[in-house]
Amino acid sequence: MATTSADRIAIVNAQIVTVDKTATVIDNGTIVVKHDGSIGKIGAGRIDHDATEVVDAGGAIVMPGLINAHTHLGMTLFRGLGDDMSLEAFLARLMPAEIRVLDYDAVHSGTELAALESLLGGITTSLDMYYMPDAALKVAESSRMRLQTGTTFLESDGPEPMKWPDRLAWVSKWLEQPRDNMGSTGWVAPHSTYLLGEDHLRVIAELAARYEARVHVHAAETVGEMKLVADRHGGRTPIQVLRDTGLLGRAVLAHGVHLTDDDIKLIADASASVVHCPASNFKLASGIARLIDLQEAGVNIALGTDGPASGNDIDLWIAIRLAGYMQKTMAANPEVLPARDLVRMATINGAKALQLDHVIGSLEVGKRADLIMLDPDSPSLTPNFDPHTTIATSVTRADVVNVMIDGEFVVRDRECLTIDKQQVVRKVAALGKRVLASVDGD
Amino acid sequence: MATTSADRIAIVNAQIVTVDKTATVIDNGTIVVKHDGSIGKIGAGRIDHDATEVVDAGGAIVMPGLINAHTHLGMTLFRGLGDDMSLEAFLARLMPAEIRVLDYDAVHSGTELAALESLLGGITTSLDMYYMPDAALKVAESSRMRLQTGTTFLESDGPEPMKWPDRLAWVSKWLEQPRDNMGSTGWVAPHSTYLLGEDHLRVIAELAARYEARVHVHAAETVGEMKLVADRHGGRTPIQVLRDTGLLGRAVLAHGVHLTDDDIKLIADASASVVHCPASNFKLASGIARLIDLQEAGVNIALGTDGPASGNDIDLWIAIRLAGYMQKTMAANPEVLPARDLVRMATINGAKALQLDHVIGSLEVGKRADLIMLDPDSPSLTPNFDPHTTIATSVTRADVVNVMIDGEFVVRDRECLTIDKQQVVRKVAALGKRVLASVDGD
Numbered sequence: 001m002a003t004t005s006a007d008r009i010a011i012v013n014a015q016i017v018t019v020d021k022t023a024t025v026i027d028n029g030t031i032v033v034k035h036d037g038s039i040g041k042i043g044a045g046r047i048d049h050d051a052t053e054v055v056d057a058g059g060a061i062v063m064p065g066l067i068n069a070h071t072h073l074g075m076t077l078f079r080g081l082g083d084d085m086s087l088e089a090f091l092a093r094l095m096p097a098e099i100r101v102l103d104y105d106a107v108h109s110g111t112e113l114a115a116l117e118s119l120l121g122g123i124t125t126s127l128d129m130y131y132m133p134d135a136a137l138k139v140a141e142s143s144r145m146r147l148q149t150g151t152t153f154l155e156s157d158g159p160e161p162m163k164w165p166d167r168l169a170w171v172s173k174w175l176e177q178p179r180d181n182m183g184s185t186g187w188v189a190p191h192s193t194y195l196l197g198e199d200h201l202r203v204i205a206e207l208a209a210r211y212e213a214r215v216h217v218h219a220a221e222t223v224g225e226m227k228l229v230a231d232r233h234g235g236r237t238p239i240q241v242l243r244d245t246g247l248l249g250r251a252v253l254a255h256g257v258h259l260t261d262d263d264i265k266l267i268a269d270a271s272a273s274v275v276h277c278p279a280s281n282f283k284l285a286s287g288i289a290r291l292i293d294l295q296e297a298g299v300n301i302a303l304g305t306d307g308p309a310s311g312n313d314i315d316l317w318i319a320i321r322l323a324g325y326m327q328k329t330m331a332a333n334p335e336v337l338p339a340r341d342l343v344r345m346a347t348i349n350g351a352k353a354l355q356l357d358h359v360i361g362s363l364e365v366g367k368r369a370d371l372i373m374l375d376p377d378s379p380s381l382t383p384n385f386d387p388h389t390t391i392a393t394s395v396t397r398a399d400v401v402n403v404m405i406d407g408e409f410v411v412r413d414r415e416c417l418t419i420d421k422q423q424v425v426r427k428v429a430a431l432g433k434r435v436l437a438s439v440d441g442d
Numbered sequence: 443m444a445t446t447s448a449d450r451i452a453i454v455n456a457q458i459v460t461v462d463k464t465a466t467v468i469d470n471g472t473i474v475v476k477h478d479g480s481i482g483k484i485g486a487g488r489i490d491h492d493a494t495e496v497v498d499a500g501g502a503i504v505m506p507g508l509i510n511a512h513t514h515l516g517m518t519l520f521r522g523l524g525d526d527m528s529l530e531a532f533l534a535r536l537m538p539a540e541i542r543v544l545d546y547d548a549v550h551s552g553t554e555l556a557a558l559e560s561l562l563g564g565i566t567t568s569l570d571m572y573y574m575p576d577a578a579l580k581v582a583e584s585s586r587m588r589l590q591t592g593t594t595f596l597e598s599d600g601p602e603p604m605k606w607p608d609r610l611a612w613v614s615k616w617l618e619q620p621r622d623n624m625g626s627t628g629w630v631a632p633h634s635t636y637l638l639g640e641d642h643l644r645v646i647a648e649l650a651a652r653y654e655a656r657v658h659v660h661a662a663e664t665v666g667e668m669k670l671v672a673d674r675h676g677g678r679t680p681i682q683v684l685r686d687t688g689l690l691g692r693a694v695l696a697h698g699v700h701l702t703d704d705d706i707k708l709i710a711d712a713s714a715s716v717v718h719c720p721a722s723n724f725k726l727a728s729g730i731a732r733l734i735d736l737q738e739a740g741v742n743i744a745l746g747t748d749g750p751a752s753g754n755d756i757d758l759w760i761a762i763r764l765a766g767y768m769q770k771t772m773a774a775n776p777e778v779l780p781a782r783d784l785v786r787m788a789t790i791n792g793a794k795a796l797q798l799d800h801v802i803g804s805l806e807v808g809k810r811a812d813l814i815m816l817d818p819d820s821p822s823l824t825p826n827f828d829p830h831t832t833i834a835t836s837v838t839r840a841d842v843v844n845v846m847i848d849g850e851f852v853v854r855d856r857e858c859l860t861i862d863k864q865q866v867v868r869k870v871a872a873l874g875k876r877v878l879a880s881v882d883g884d
Binding site for chain 1: 518519521522523525526527528555556558559562563720721723724725726727729730753754755756757760763764766767768770771773774775776777780781819820821822824825826827828831832834835836838839840863864866867870871873874877878
């Protein structure tokens with residue numbers, strides 16, 4: 001669009017929770033968004049701009065879009081399929097269903113529903129790990145949700161299905177293509193150290209090094225996993241195996257529940273991030289991550305929903321609530337993990353895990369305009385003595401009114417502008433019947 | 443209104459989660475609501491009726507209204523006032539603010555905001571404990587939220603303010619009046635065994651006996667309380683003190699976190715109920731209630747939000763999530779407290795605690811039509827393999843579309859019909875400034 005103005009939109013009368021280094025909150029603030037999708041200006045009161053669209057926040061909280069640093073979006077198809085059971089029992093029910101049901105269209109539909117759920121709930125960026133990542137990238141393109149994803153490695157052929165040598169060739173080709181508009185490199189996603197042997201892990205590490213790809217891996221999720229890994233890898237922990245195979249450096253470690261003191265040191269030394277997924281960990285009774293110890297060791301902790309068949313939703317507000325309340329309870333100390341830390345975990349720390357904190361994760365001049373506007377008239381957010389506290393203890397997805405990505409609204413007045421809600425909900429409900437049929441008689 | 447028809451409204455095409463004794467779910471169900479506000483018929487498919495209004499549920503879940511079995515509604519005024527601190531530190535900050543700020547109008551406004559929050563979130567009945575209960579009853583009348591409440595007893599004069607003999611006279615008069623349209627007797631609410639001595643507790647028990655009033659009391663919430671009670675009451679536990687003073691029989695015990703095996707037996711023998719308030723308990727790091735042991739002992743467990751200054755919201759969906767996930771995690775067993783139990787805790791068990799289970803708490807012919815209709819197009823509730831699981835792990839207040847009390851809609855298309863949202867939100871936001879001013883310099 002040809003235009004002579006530099007500014008696209010000005011958001012005024014906002015309580016801006018910037019999530020910058022000093023956790024600045026700007027009351028009665030203005031954010032000016034430029035036509036290139038970046039934040040041009042930010043500050044208190046009136047600010048000069050030449051935008052034609054002015055949006056009044058009504059005094060409500062405006063904050064960075066949430067970053068879901070570990071998920072399997074396409075798994076909405078299997079949401080609630082295996083509840084009130086362990087991870088192992090759940091996987092035994094799930095994996096055959098995946099092989100029977102998943103094709104490109106099914107992954108596309110499942111991911112589109114997930115993108116809808118994410119956007120309506122204020123999640124603007126997701127780090128995904130699932131089969132047929134091209135289908136998810138297609139959804140990202142049409143929905144405009146920021147998606148980071150890589151190819152998943154399992155020893156079994158999986159639903160894709162692909163033998164190991166073919167998989168390597170495909171991955172190499174995949175990693176040669178640019179994957180987003182933020183100049184970042186691709187991802188590889190070895191599933192875990194319990195489903196892959198050392199030789200395979202080393203090959204993946206070499207691939208990652210060759211293409212400067214980032215690593216996304218499950219690690220130390222359950223007690224069962226710890227035993228499997230010890231048996232398979234000569235008594236080592238998942239973290240030790242990742243270090244020894246060259247996969248730990250700056251890796252994104254999903255879960256990180258069962259960590260030794262030595263593991264925590266290794267993670268800190270490798271500048272890896274831990275993605276805490278409380279809804280999944282607590283629902284499956286996998287355990288409680290040592291967040292306070294990780295914090296003390298200087299490890300970057302982000303938040304994730306895990307797949308919506310473990311969780312059972314894609315809701316980072318719930319994750320914030322569960323993370324904070326569980327840590328306070330286990331420490332018998334209500335002062336640990338205060339609201340500001342929780343807000344950072346759901347935003348800037350996710351950006352750090354994805355190595356995108358120079359672009360997203362906080363509201364600062366020059367960064368992309370990825371932001372959420374909350375409901376100024378929500379009874380649940382009234383009064384609002386401290387917006388960090390309000391976010392950490394009261395906000396739910398009911399309170400998300402507008403969501404902007406790259407300077408354009410993707411949710412406006414609680415309606416998603418980029419996805420046809422009724423169509424995708426009906427499609428996935430119909431696919432759900434196929435899923436149920438595929439497990440009948442199990 | 444003169445009418446010749448018996449039926450007021452028929453809700454069709456619903457997935458009815460009845461919460462009856464066998465947890466019946468009726469797919470493609472119909473509920474016929476009579477003009478007297480009761481459920482006339484309920485069943486699968488088409489049912490004969492002469493209602494002029496037919497509401498299509500779109501295949502979505504229809505379930506009983508939620509019952510909040512322990513709260514302090516007026517405390518919305520202080521929401522977020524004391525976060526990331528212990529119950530004791532929070533009370534030290536709160537109680538002077540209450541005395542400075544609370545009057546009839548302030549309690550009325552705080553409670554009206556709470557009623558709005560409750561109704562929008564699907565809560566149709568609340569057991570309240572707060573000062574100036576007449577103000578809350580006024581809100582209940584205008585908003586149509588079912589309210590059960592009693593007079594609070596503290597040793598200090600409190601914000602009301604009233605000396606002990608005056609308080610007794612006032613309470614006697616108060617208990618002589620009928621308090622609801624369900625034929626139930628009144629309530630007395632001795633605050634706790636740490637803020638009241640044995641003599642006072644015995645007097646309250648005598649009052650309760652004289653008026654057949656039910657008892658609502660805090661018990662065994664924190665480790666600090668256990669010490670205070672042991673010091674004050676000769677080494678006894680709060681439950682032992684309640685038994686000895688005649689207050690335990692059929693009492694509603696808020697929290698019940700720190701219970702001995704003997705306490706659990708006493709509670710079971712007295713047919714008292716425990717109201718689990720997970721958001722409050724976990725945020726304040728008060729501890730984790732022994733729900734599985736209570737269940738095994740046959741104790742009725744209901745759910746509460748506690749006051750929105752402890753919680754920090756009035757959201758029983760969050761309470762369901764926190765209760766289930768915490769118990770599974772602590773038991774290291776994902777099978778404990780399955781979805782059906784959690785749904786019962788938020789509905790029929792609350793009705794049992796309030797001794798109103800013959801009237802509300804489940805969707806059955808003859809009971810009052812208090813019900814919630816969820817969003818058929820919510821991505822977060824799709825697919826929906828098992829509605830109990832969906833309720834326990836995916837529903838939030840974002841998904842509540844319509845709410846009916848006594849056969850009339852109080853929320854329709856997410857708008858509350860009985861409370862002016864903007865007006866009360868602005869009023870409480872303004873009162874919030876008075877609250878902040880009252881603690882400045884503390």
